[in-house]
Each structure stands twice: as C-alpha cells, then as structure tokens.
Amino acid sequence: MEIVYVYVKKRSEFGKQCNFSDRQAELSxxxxxxxxxxxLYVERNPVDTGIQCSASMSEHEANTERFEMExxxxxxxxxxxxxxxxxxxxxxxxxxxxxxxxxxxYISTIVQLGSIMEHCIKQNNAIDIYEEYFNDEDDVEVTxxxxxxxxxxxxxxxxEIKRTATHxxxxxxxxKKLAVAYSCLNFQRAPMxxxxxxxxxxxxxxxxxxxALKPPSPLVTLEYNPKDSHVLLGGCYNGQIAxxxxxxxxxxxxLSTIEFSHQDPVYGTIWLQSKTGTECFSASTDGQVMWWDxxxxxxxxxxxxxxxxxxxxxxxxxxxxxxxxxxxxxxKFMVGTEQGIVISCNRKAKTPAEKIVCTFSGHxxxxxxxxxxxxYPKNFLTVGDWTARIWSEDSxxxxxxxxxxxxxxxxxxxxxxxxxxxxxxxxxxxxxDIWDLVFKQCDPALSLKVCDDALFCLRVQDTGCLIACxxxxxxxxxxxxxxxxSTLQRNEKNIASSIFERETRREKILEARHRExxxxxxxxxxxxxxxxxxxxxxxxxxxxxxxxxxxxxxxxFSELRRKDAEAMKKKPKSVRTSxxxxxxxxxxxxxxWPEFLxxxxxxxxxxxxxx
Amino acid sequence: xIPIRTTLDNSTTVQYAGLLHQLTMKAKSTVRxxxxxxxxxxxxxxxxxxxxxxxxxxxxxLIVIQNPCE
Numbered sequence: 001m002e003i004v005y006v007y008v009k010k011r012s013e014f015g016k017q018c019n020f021s022d023r024q025a026e027l028s029x030x031x032x033x034x035x036x037x038x039x040l041y042v043e044r045n046p047v048d049t050g051i052q053c054s055a056s057m058s059e060h061e062a063n064t065e066r067f068e069m070e071x072x073x074x075x076x077x078x079x080x081x082x083x084x085x086x087x088x089x090x091x092x093x094x095x096x097x098x099x100x101x102x103x104x105x106y107i108s109t110i111v112q113l114g115s116i117m118e119h120c121i122k123q124n125n126a127i128d129i130y131e132e133y134f135n136d137e138d139d140v141e142v143t144x145x146x147x148x149x150x151x152x153x154x155x156x157x158x159x160e161i162k163r164t165a166t167h168x169x170x171x172x173x174x175x176k177k178l179a180v181a182y183s184c185l186n187f188q189r190a191p192m193x194x195x196x197x198x199x200x201x202x203x204x205x206x207x208x209x210x211x212a213l214k215p216p217s218p219l220v221t222l223e224y225n226p227k228d229s230h231v232l233l234g235g236c237y238n239g240q241i242a243x244x245x246x247x248x249x250x251x252x253x254x255l256s257t258i259e260f261s262h263q264d265p266v267y268g269t270i271w272l273q274s275k276t277g278t279e280c281f282s283a284s285t286d287g288q289v290m291w292w293d294x295x296x297x298x299x300x301x302x303x304x305x306x307x308x309x310x311x312x313x314x315x316x317x318x319x320x321x322x323x324x325x326x327x328x329x330x331x332k333f334m335v336g337t338e339q340g341i342v343i344s345c346n347r348k349a350k351t352p353a354e355k356i357v358c359t360f361s362g363h364x365x366x367x368x369x370x371x372x373x374x375x376y377p378k379n380f381l382t383v384g385d386w387t388a389r390i391w392s393e394d395s396x397x398x399x400x401x402x403x404x405x406x407x408x409x410x411x412x413x414x415x416x417x418x419x420x421x422x423x424x425x426x427x428x429x430x431x432x433d434i435w436d437l438v439f440k441q442c443d444p445a446l447s448l449k450v451c452d453d454a455l456f457c458l459r460v461q462d463t464g465c466l467i468a469c470x471x472x473x474x475x476x477x478x479x480x481x482x483x484x485x486s487t488l489q490r491n492e493k494n495i496a497s498s499i500f501e502r503e504t505r506r507e508k509i510l511e512a513r514h515r516e517x518x519x520x521x522x523x524x525x526x527x528x529x530x531x532x533x534x535x536x537x538x539x540x541x542x543x544x545x546x547x548x549x550x551x552x553x554x555x556x557f558s559e560l561r562r563k564d565a566e567a568m569k570k571k572p573k574s575v576r577t578s579x580x581x582x583x584x585x586x587x588x589x590x591x592x593w594p595e596f597l598x599x600x601x602x603x604x605x606x607x608x609x610x611x
Numbered sequence: 612x613i614p615i616r617t618t619l620d621n622s623t624t625v626q627y628a629g630l631l632h633q634l635t636m637k638a639k640s641t642v643r644x645x646x647x648x649x650x651x652x653x654x655x656x657x658x659x660x661x662x663x664x665x666x667x668x669x670x671x672x673l674i675v676i677q678n679p680c681e
Contacts, residue, residue, distance in 0.1 A: 105670065106670075109671050113673040116666050
C-alpha cells in the first residue's frame with residue numbers, strides 16, 4: 001500500500017511566499033501489527049550475537065623518505081687548532097702546547113686521570129686475564145650417581161632355635177662361599193638343645209648350607225686359611241681351638257686340648273703368614289693370646305698375657321675381644337680389649353715385658369672391631385661403644401678421627417679393601433653404615449637398615465663390592481654396593497693419606513699442648529702443701545663419686561621416662577633384647593650391662609675397677 | 612683533537628686520538644642513554660696485540676696502550 005500525499009498548487013500561486021501555519025497533527029496512516037505474520041517466523045532463543053567493545057583502530061601504511069647512507073673513510077689530519085696557531089709552523093704549535101701544559105685545569109685533570117690509569121695498568125701487569133686455565137686437566141667425568149647398596153641374598157639359620165651369626169669368613173679363592181659361625185653369646189643363656197653347628201654357605205644356594213661344621217661347642221669365630229682354601233680354623237665358646245678340613249667332612253679334624261686352651265670364649269682367630277701355612281693365633285677374654293700350629297693343637301707354641309703393667313700377671317690381664325694382624329707387618333699385632341684399650345704388641349720381643357709395645361685408650365666399652373687400613377697400615381679403625389674411631393700409630397693419647405656418638409651400639413666395622421677412605425660399620429639397631437671420608441666426615445655416606453634385629457658382624461669381600469652381615473637371629477644378608485663405593489676414585493689415595501696426616505698432626509699439636517699444661521700444673525701443685533692436699537683429695541673423691549653416681553642415675557631415669565612417654569604416643573615396638581656381648585664373657589672387671597642400656601640411651605659408662 | 616703530549620710518533624698519535632675520541636663519545640652517549648645519571652669513567656679495549664685504555668674527561672683525554680703481560 002502506498003502512502004501518498006498529494007500536494008496541489010495552482011499555477012498562479014507559484015512563486016508566492018510560503019505562508020506556514022500551525023495545525024494539529026493529523027494521523028496520516030496507522031498500520032496495526034498483524035499477529036498473523038508472526039506465524040511465518042520461528043522464534044530463535046537464544047540468539048548468538050557477537051559484540052566487541054574495544055578501541056577502534058585503523059591501519060594505514062605510509063612510506064618514509066629514504067634515508068641515504070654512504071660508506072666512506074675518514075682521514076684524520078691534525079685539526080682543531082685555534083685560529084691564531086698555524087698548524088704547519090712548528091714554533092707556534094710548540095708554544096701552544098707549552099701554554100696548555102701550564103694550564104692549571106690541564107694539570108689537575110692529568111693527575112686525576114693518571115691515577116685512574118695507573119690502577120688499570122697495574123691490574124694488567126698483575127694478572128693476565130686471558131690466561132688459559134685448566135689447560136692440563138682432562139675433562140672430568142663426574143658420575144653423580146648416589147651411593148647405594150642393595151640386598152642380593154639372605155641366608156637364614158636352618159635351625160629352629162636361632163643363634164647369632166657371630167663371625168663371617170669369605171672363601172679365599174673366588175669368594176663363592178661364605179663360612180658363618182653361629183653361637184649364642186648371652187652368658188649362660190644359651191637355650192637347651194641349641195645346635196653347635198656352623199655352616200658353610202654357597203652363595204648361589206641360600207636355601208641350604210653346603211656344609212655343616214660340627215664342633216664340640218658352638219663356634220664364636222671361624223676363618224678360612226688364606227693359603228689353603230679347604231682348611232678352616234674355629235674358636236669355640238668353651239675356649240678350644242678347632243680345625244677342619246672340608247675334604248674330610250664336617251667333623252673336627254684337629255682339636256686343642258682343654259687344659260691348654262683358653263678359659264673363655266675365643267673371640268679372635270687369625271691365620272699367620274708362614275711357610276707351612278699352618279700357624280695361627282687366637283685371643284680370648286681370659287687375657288691370653290696364644291699361638292698355635294695346627295698340626296699339633298695339643299698345646300700352644302706361645303702364650304702372651306695381656307697385662308699392660310707388663311708383669312705378666314694373669315689376674316691383671318685385660319680380656320681380648322678382637323685381634324688384628326697384617327701380613328705386611330708380620331711381627332706386630334694388635335689386640336682390642338674389653339676395657340676399651342688397644343694394645344699393640346711385638347711378637348719378636350725377648351721378654352714378656354717387651355712384648356707389649358704401647359696402648360691406645362679411648363673407647364668406653366669393648367672394642368669389637370680392630371683393623372688396619374689396607375692402604376695405610378699406620379692408621380687403624382676401632383669400633384666399640386657408640387663410636388668408630390680412626391687412630392694413627394704415632395698419636396698415642398687419642399684417636400685422630402672419630403664419629404659422633406650414635407643412638408645404637410656399634411658392633412663391627414671394616415675398611416673397604418679397594419678404597420682407602422671408605423669403611424663400614426654395623427649397629428645394634430640393624431643398620432649398616434657406609435662411611436666415605438672423602439665425601440663426608442660427620443655422617444655416613446649411606447645408612448641402610450638391613451634387618452630388624454641387631455647386626456653382629458660384618459665382612460667385606462676382597463673385591464669390595466659384596467658385604468655380608470650377620471644378625472642376632474642368625475640371618476646373614478649379602479649386600480652389593482654401588483660402583484661409586486667400590487671403585488677407587490681419582491686421587492683418592494692422596495686425599496685419604498693427606499686426611500690422615502692432617503688429623504695426626506692436629507692431634508700431635510693438641511697432645512703437646514696438654515703435656516705443657518700438665519707440666520705447668522705439676523709445677524704449681526708441688527709448690528703447695530702436699531700432705532694436706534692428698535687427704536682432702538681423698539675425701540673429696542669419695543663425695544664426688546657418690547654425687548656423680550646420683551646425678552648419673554637421675555639423668556638416665558629421666559631420659560628413660562621421657563622415652564617411654566614418647567613410645568606410648570607412637571605404636572609400641574617390640575623390645576629388642578641385646579645379646580649382651582660384653583657380658584657373655586664373665587669378664588675380669590665385672591662389666592655387667594645394665595638393662596637400661598638396651599634402650600640405646602647415649603650415656604657415659606664409667607668402669608669402677610675393684611683395685 | 613690536539614695531542615698535547617705523546618710518546619709515539621705524530622701521525623700514530625693523531626690517528627689514535629681521532630679514532631678513540633669518537634669511540635669515547637659514542638661510549639659515553641651509550642652509557643648516558645641507558646641511565647642518564649650515569650657517566651663513562653674509563654674505557655678499556657683488549658685486543659690480541661695490546662690493551663688500549665682511555666680515561667676521558669670534560670676537555671682532555673688520556674690514552675695508554677699497553678702490552679699484555681705474557
């Protein structure tokens with residue numbers, strides 16, 4: 001429909017002035033919405049519409065005027081001369097120069113600049129910054145492999161009544177067999193019907209031992225003869241020495257007579273390097289070290305009594321718990337005692353007094369392991385009470401290095417045969433610690449929990465890769481260490497020897513200082529009234545002792561109570577019974593381990609010897 | 612740039628002076644561009660054969676050519 005408005009005007013009225021007048025709004029047209037049309041459409045819900053709210057920009061290209069570049073060289077000619085100076089005339093230039101040189105500004109500037117310059121020149125003279133460093137060193141292949149060890153095999157005691165694995169010995173050729181000595185070291189607590197057998201295991205077969213050795217009394221130590229791999233030497237719990245030949249079977253080939261043997265369990269037996277390969281020696285807590293020839297075990301060839309007062313009195317002798325012998329130093333041997341003293345002896349001395357060369361004291365308890373460093377025999381490792389200590393033969397008053405006091409008692413230790421700075425220790429809480437002195441000296445490089453019961457003994461195979469540890473329930477675990485711990489590192493020998501030397505020097509300096517201080521004190525005391533001092537000293541001593549005892553027990557009990565309180569909060573753990581290795585000997589000094597030590601509380605144990 | 616005092620021959624001096632003056636100016640303006648509060652105090656150019664050290668100032672320039680210690 002069209003909307004049309006017709007405008008009509010007469011011809012005669014063209015050109016006339018328009019006369020506008022208001023009138024009312026007239027509705028021209030009204031189109032109502034037609035709802036029927038809606039049916040033609042479908043409502044769309046929702047409706048997608050794009051909306052953008054952003055600054056509206058426009059793009060426009062423009063071409064700038066070209067920038068002309070040109071390469072050209074510059075020839076410097078002297079210039080910049082002031083107008084009145086003719087550069088060509090020498091006289092004038094010289095005069096100008098002299099004038100400038102007299103200028104104050106110039107002088108001060110030159111002085112200042114000169115000092116800066118001098119500094120840099122001197123620097124250059126001192127150091128050549130383009131020097132080639134590290135020319136000679138080859139690229140180091142640093143293996144960042146963390147030290148690790150894993151259990152390969154576990155050999156369990158086939159007997160029903162479990163005994164402690166007290167000693168391990170690797171087969172000398174090929175290291176395919178392991179001899180383990182089993183016994184119960186608890187003093188008179190060995191259960192009835194406990195078997196006396198010790199076994200030789202083949203590493204491939206952990207289910208059944210290859211050979212059983214049947215001694216008359218349980219074996220405390222067992223060693224393969226390094227020269228003849230069929231012969232084994234064992235030290236018995238009753239003090240006898242027994243010898244086996246594996247070709248002949250499991251029964252004892254030779255046995256020493258009881259009258260001439262030790263009176264206490266034999267804790268250390270070592271084969272000697274001799275032409276016949278039949279000599280050995282043994283040590284026991286009865287204070288004697290005996291030399292034997294296995295062809296004639298009826299009596300020892302030689303007996304030495306470990307009496308440090310050098311009188312050869314058996315009553316004063318110290319019980320020997322560990323024995324050390326290095327075939328490169330055939331006349332010397334060392335004995336670790338129950339009292340915490342290491343005695344170094346000379347076999348070839350003429351009189352018994354001279355046999356004992358010197359003593360090293362430093363441990364608070366029995367020394368369970370004693371071994372010289374295979375690379376540096378002057379330094380030896382002792383393991384006892386809660387620490388492991390490294391000693392040097394030159395430093396007699398104290399050890400040169402020691403570990404901190406651990407929470408559990410250390411039971412055995414050994415050097416690694418391939419790395420001079422690595423040694424292993426076992427503890428009564430079943431952990432094996434591997435120490436690497438080159439890497440870290442205050443903590444073990446690796447600490448592994450091998451089993452839940454206490455570990456008693458440790459033996460490293462000659463290649464340095466395999467370690468066997470024996471536990472309280474007779475389980476022997478075979479571990480393999482990572483190659484970083486069993487291969488000789490570059491420079492390690494030098495580093496290790498320098499570590500030992502440095503520590504020895506330090507100890508010597510301290511020793512000298514202590515000696516000086518003591519001499520000074522002696523001088524002071526001698527000047528005063530001697531008699532009175534002595535008496536007072538005696539009284540004070542008794543009082544002091546009583547007081548010290550009281551305080552000591554107080555501290556221990558409060559510590560125990562605190563531990564109990566903590567244990568109550570956590571899950572209850574089974575109380576480990578310590579085998580009381582120290583007490584099993586019925587030793588001289590009556591070293592009875594009180595029960596509270598089993599909790600592993602670090603405390604100082606003072607031995608009061610009934611003198 | 613007029614060389615006031617020199618231990619080398621004239622032409623070398625003039626050449627060094629001219630070139631290093633320009634370089635110093637450039638270095639100074641660079642330092643100032645990065646931080647207007649900053650200023651160039653010393654310039655060292657180490658080459659295979661020598662080390663050239665320039666100590667600039669408002670009016671003067673001190674240039675030292677040193678052989679490396681080898």
